[in-house]
Amino acid sequence: MNKLINQRIVFNFLLIQVLMNLVYKVTFKVEILKDFEIVQQIINNNLSSKNFSIDAPIYYLIPSMLKISSFDNYLLFLYLSSQIFIYLICVNLDYLGNISSIIFFSGWVVTISWFIGYPDVISIFLITLIMKKILNDQITITTLLFLIFLIFNHYALAIFISLIFILLAENHQKKPLIIYTILGFLIGRSFVQLFLTNINFQGRSRLRFIFNDGVLENAVSFASNNFIYLIISGSLGLTILFLVFSYYEKFTINRNIYMSYFVALIGASLSLDTSRIFSILIVPILILILFRFDKVIKFEQKFKNLSYFLIAIFSVSIGENHVYGNIYYDSPNSYEPNVYNLISNLVNNLMKNIWP
Numbered sequence: 001m002n003k004l005i006n007q008r009i010v011f012n013f014l015l016i017q018v019l020m021n022l023v024y025k026v027t028f029k030v031e032i033l034k035d036f037e038i039v040q041q042i043i044n045n046n047l048s049s050k051n052f053s054i055d056a057p058i059y060y061l062i063p064s065m066l067k068i069s070s071f072d073n074y075l076l077f078l079y080l081s082s083q084i085f086i087y088l089i090c091v092n093l094d095y096l097g098n099i100s101s102i103i104f105f106s107g108w109v110v111t112i113s114w115f116i117g118y119p120d121v122i123s124i125f126l127i128t129l130i131m132k133k134i135l136n137d138q139i140t141i142t143t144l145l146f147l148i149f150l151i152f153n154h155y156a157l158a159i160f161i162s163l164i165f166i167l168l169a170e171n172h173q174k175k176p177l178i179i180y181t182i183l184g185f186l187i188g189r190s191f192v193q194l195f196l197t198n199i200n201f202q203g204r205s206r207l208r209f210i211f212n213d214g215v216l217e218n219a220v221s222f223a224s225n226n227f228i229y230l231i232i233s234g235s236l237g238l239t240i241l242f243l244v245f246s247y248y249e250k251f252t253i254n255r256n257i258y259m260s261y262f263v264a265l266i267g268a269s270l271s272l273d274t275s276r277i278f279s280i281l282i283v284p285i286l287i288l289i290l291f292r293f294d295k296v297i298k299f300e301q302k303f304k305n306l307s308y309f310l311i312a313i314f315s316v317s318i319g320e321n322h323v324y325g326n327i328y329y330d331s332p333n334s335y336e337p338n339v340y341n342l343i344s345n346l347v348n349n350l351m352k353n354i355w356p
Contacts, residue, residue, distance in 0.1 A: 003091070004091055005091075006094070008094055008097075008098065008100070008101075009087075009090050009091055009094055011101065012090040012093070012094075012100060012101050012104065013086065013087050013090045015101060015104055016086055016090070016104050016109060019104060019105075019109050019113075020109065020112070020113040023316060024109065024110050024113040024114065024320065024331070025113065025114075025330065025331055025334075026079075026113050026114075026116065026339050026340075027113070027114050027115075027116065027331040027333040027334055027336055027338075027339070028075065028078070028115075028116045028117050028333060028336045028337055028339065029115045029116060029117035029118050029333060029336070030332070030333050030336065031336075032075070032078075032117050032336050032337060033071065033337075034049075034051070035053075035059070035060070035117055036071050036074045036075075037049070038051065038054065038060060039060055039063045039064050039068065039074065040069065042060060042064040042199050043064050043067055043069070045199075047199050047200055047201060047202075049203070050201075050202055050203025050204070051203060052203055052204055054196065054199075054201055054203065055155070055192055055196060055201075056118075056119050056153065056154040056155075056156075057152070057192060057195045057196075058119045058122060058152075058153050059078065059117060059118075059119055061195060062077075062081075063077055071337075072342060072345070072346070075337055075339070075342050076342060076346065078116050078117050079116060079339055079342070082112065082116050082121045085121045085122055085124075085125045086112070086121060088125055089121075089124060089125050089128055092125070092128040092129060092132060093128055093287070095132060095136075096287070096290050096291060097294075099290050099293055099294070099308070100290065101308075102237075102238065102241065102290060102308055102311055102312075103238070103283075103286055103287065103290060105236055105237040105238060105311055105312050105315035105316075106234070106235050106236050106237070106238045106279065106282075106283075106286055106315075107233050107234045107235060107236050107275060107278070107279030107282075107320075107322075108120075108124055108279040108280055108283055110233070110236075110275075110279065110320050110322055111275070111276045111279045111280060112124065113331070114322070114331040114332070114333060115276060115333070116339070118276075119153050119154055120154075120276070120280055122153050123150060123153055123154055123157060123158075123161070123280055124280060124283055126146055126149055126150040126153065127150070127161060127280075127283050127284055127287075128283075128287065129146050130143060130146050130147065130150070130165060130284075131165070131168075131283075131284050131287045131288070133146070134165060134168065134169050134173060134177070135287070135288070135291050137170070137173065139169075139173050139176045139177055139180070143177075143180055144180040144183060144184055147162070147180055147181060147183075147184030147188070148184045148187050148188040148191070149188070150162075150184070150188070151184050151185055151187075151188025151189060151192075152188040152191050152192055155185070155188060155189055155192060157267075157277065157280065157281070158184075158185075158188070159185075159267075160263055160264065160266070160267035160281055161280075161281060161284065162181045162184075162185075163260075163263050164260040164263055164264065164281065164284050164285070165177060165181070165284060166178060166181065167256050167259050167260045167263065168256055168257070168260055168284055168285070168288050218272065219269060219270055219271055219272050219274070220269050220270070222272075222274060222323070222325070223265075223268060223269040223274050223323070224269075226274070226323045226327060229275075229321045229323050229327055230265075230268065230274055230275060230278055230323050232318065232321045233275035233278065233279065233320065233321045233322050233323055234264070234268075234275065234278040234279045234281075234282050235282060235286065236314075236315040236318065236320075236321075237310075237311040237312060237313075237314045237315025237316075237318075238286055238289075238311060238315070239314075240307070240310065240311050240314060241289060241290075241293070241307070241311055242285075242286075242289065244297065244307070245289045245292075245293060245296065245297065248296050248297050249292070249296050253292070257285055257288065257289070260282075260284070260285050261282065261285060263281070264278055264281035264282045264285070265278065267281050268281060272325065273324060274323040274324065275321075275322045275323040275324055276322075276324060278323075
């Protein structure tokens with residue numbers, strides 16, 4: 001039980017709740033009602049939707065298996081499951097020590113706050129598991145299982161994440177990691193295809209969508225025109241940490257980090273969800289930096305504490321700068337169903353025979 005709860009884990013979980021609810025605001029992804037309708041089509045075995053997002057199947061598969069038929073229950077499932085994975089992220093990052101709290105001042109927290117309903121929080125949880133294996137030099141069959149799950153969860157995103165894992169790994173880790181990645185893609189993608197075939201999905205895949213007329217050009221052009229906003233949106237306050245770390249770290253490590261950063265930029269530039277994708281892709285880089293920070297930077301503790309404080313203040317002060325078709329400083333999905341109203345309605349329904 002000590003591995004699942006301690007003061008630092010609870011502190012980090014409360015910290016992310018404050019950031020999500022009071023700083024960024026929690027919202028569901030765009031057209032969440034259409035996702036619910038797709039779930040109903042899968043339950044009734046009459047799928048007509050050709051939405052490419054179905055090939056990221058977790059939040060369609062599990063609700064359909066649970067036969068969730070109420071829209072409010074579907075929203076509640078999405079919200080509660082995201083909270084569970086957020087807590088597990090806090091648990092899994094605890095090995096980083098007290099500096100683990102700093103990672104919550106980066107852009108992925110904005111992403112999982114504004115877009116509940118995408119499987120992003122699951123991808124980030126799996127990233128933390130795999131990076132822990134890499135950093136502790138434990139590339140085992142368990143790593144393969146995590147990679148399979150990551151690919152099944154969102155195979156297009158996993159392509160770039162896997163490249164970043166390989167670039168960040170030590171030289172002796174690269175060969176087994178490449179082998180596990182290839183096996184992971186063969187198995188994970190086969191599971192996705194099995195799911196799509198089973199529900200009789202007739203639409204185009206996510207990768208096929210990228211090559212529709214104008215999509216690739218628009219994605220790359222928008223990333224180029226908003227390049228600085230994109231960089232800031234991904235790391236927010238950890239931009240400071242990245243610059244300081246790069247100054248003190250040796251060139252061979254920096255080179256791998258920069259190459260990984262370039263892969264993340266390329267991956268984000270191929271998507272219209274620019275900052276959302278970029279903020280997820282750089283999570284392995286941020287974890288590596290935090291893991292090596294105390295070994296590389298020999299500041300006195302009071303200066304480290306000051307730098308942590310400045311990172312937090314800078315992150316909150318600069319705002320979200322989220323590149324998503326436009327530059328957003330507040331969630332673009334505020335018109336979607338409100339999670340706070342959902343919770344209020346649930347409590348009122350449960351207490352209607354008790355409260356006056």
